[in-house]
Amino acid sequence: MNCPKCGTPLENTYRCPKCQFEEPTLKRIIMASNYHYNQGLSKAKIRDLSGAITSLQMSLKYNKHNTGARNLLGLVYFQMGETVSALGEWIISVHFQSRGNIAKNYIKKVQNNPGQLQVINNTIQNYNMALRYLEEGNGDLAIIELKKVVNLNPNYIRAYQLLGLLYIQHKQYAAARKILGRALKLDRNNITTVRYMNELMGYTHQRRKSREVEQQKAGLVQIKDPNPIVIERTAASYNDFNTSTLSFVNILIGIIIGAAVVGLLAVPSIKKTKASEYNAAVVEYSGQISERNKQIATLQNQLDTLTNENDKMKNNMDSVDSLADSGENEERLIQAMKAYLDNDFVTAGTVLADVNKSLLDGQDAQSVYEFLLSKTKDTVENQIYEQAHIYYDDKDYMNAVTYFNKVLNLNPDSAEAWYYMGRSYQSLTDFEEARNCYRTIIEHYGDSEYVDEAQSYLDQIQDQTSAGQTAESES
Known part of the structure; x- marks a missing residue:
């Protein structure tokens, strides 16, 4: 925004540094x-x-x-x-x-700090792996991955919250209270953490009440019957046996009892041992299979994560470049306006030729651009066009492209500028840009004298590209 009195740009301040006016x-x-x-x-x-x-x-x-x-x-x-x-x-x-x-x-x-970047990368991978396990219904493996996350990055509040929620789901209330307590130390008023903690308090309160009810039931005393049934025993009559016979019978009974004990205790124990060994082998093989599946999933997740991070970085760089281009456009527009106010129309038009109208932000900037274009276009368009042709004739195709682009900023309907910019790109072997220029002439300026030549060069590029692809396939 500019000062309404003197026109000085106001950058992050409401007081004009020149005239001290406060907007x-x-x-x-x-x-x-x-x-x-x-x-x-x-x-x-x-x-x-x-x-x-x-x-x-x-x-x-x-x-x-x-x-x-x-x-x-x-x-x-x-x-x-x-x-x-x-x-x-x-x-x-x-x-x-x-x-x-x-x-x-x-x-x-x-x-x-490459070490810190690696930690950040590992944190993201492990957290995404935990989410993948949760989608597959493997809560235990997700807990293991989240423990790795909080060990790598003790400040990652999202990992604490998800780990505490999983502990609550597995009824490990003490561990959940500990993890959520750490999250509250990092962010004392986090709404999500406070909600999870309130849910945990409700679970523990309900559990405490059920435990008190069980203790009350265990403390009840059984009331004795005041009139018990008494069974009278009759006196037993004993017969005298021979001592040797009695000893033999006792030994025989002992052997039978011993055999029964072996059958009841030893045999089930042996079967249990064999079953335990079989189960241990099954668990071991299952663990190996699970570990291999986990490694495969980890590698796939790393590939997906790297792909997503690459896309995000590209988007961030594109957004930053777009912001930078927009800022440069605004600066050039301001420079052109200053030159116009100083009656330097040539400089104003030359600077305006570097402004990309599509990157201007706001209706005011668009209006200023249209005004300056109407005032300076006729003055500088021919000069820039002649300079572009000089570069083209000298086979300086890089500068030729730059100046033909300036001409198009001032006059987007110049079929001749589109044609020579396409020829410059073709000479630079940038066939994609050259193809775009020729197609623009064919699609939008069908009455132009350059249509036939543009179509001819477009076919020539297509033939060259097809021949190159055939040679690569044969090699």
Whole structure:
């Protein structure tokens, strides 16, 4: 935004550095952003990381250029174990403020520590593996992977929450209380952690009540019958046996009892031992199979994770490049406007030729571009076109492409510029870009004198590409 009095650009301030005018609306916006930043800083100091994230995100909604709030948001993410999110905030912060930004130091500390990058990578892989096991219904294996995650990254709150939830599901309430307690120490007001802890308290309270009921049942005393039934015993009559006969009978009875004991105790024990050995062998082979399946799943998961990370990095780089191109376009537009106000129409038109209209953000910027284009197009278009042809005739095709592109920024309907830019790309063996230029002429400028030649060169590129593919297949 520019100062409404003198037109000086206001960068993250509501007071003009030149005329000291204070823009009231911008002042309210910046003060609201600073208020939420201070709230987030206070919450971060008392370990209320979730609340700090909410306040800092609100601060950035008011003022996306508040690099202090964005840097602090990255630090909070990093403290919660969300390293990827932290790097994303710091990269955006450096884009908005490239000089004197402490976020550069944060990024370098992460990038210059290969060990920490490996830990981050292993943490993501193990956490994704735990999620994969949960989708397959293997809760025990998921617990093992989550234990690895919290050992690698003791600040990863998501892993603590998921591990505590699994412990509750397996009725390991003491372990769940311990894990969720660690998560609360890291983020004392995390809504998810507090909800899990309340659920755990409800389970333990119900378990305590059932245990008290069982103890009350065990303490009951059986009431004795006041009129018991008494069975009278008659006096037994004994006969005298021969002592030797009695001894023989006793020995025989002992042998029979011993054989019975062996049959009842030893044989089942032997069968149990054999069954135990068989079960142990089955468990061992099952473990080996499970370990191999786990290794296969781990390798597949690593491949998927690396593919996803590569896509994310490409998207982040594309977004950063897009932001950088948008910022450069705005700077060029401002330079062109300054040159026009100084009555330097040639410089204004030359700078405007480097502006890509599609990257301009906002209706105001589009309107300024259209105004400057209408005022400077006729002045500089022919000069830039002549310079492009000079480069083309000198076979300096790189600069020729650059200047023909400037011509198209000023006049997108120049079929001649499209044709010669395609010829330049073809000379540079960039057949894909050359093909795009020729197709633009054929599809949009069918009445142009360059249509037949564009079609001829397009067929020539197609023949060259087909011949190259045939030679590669034969080799």
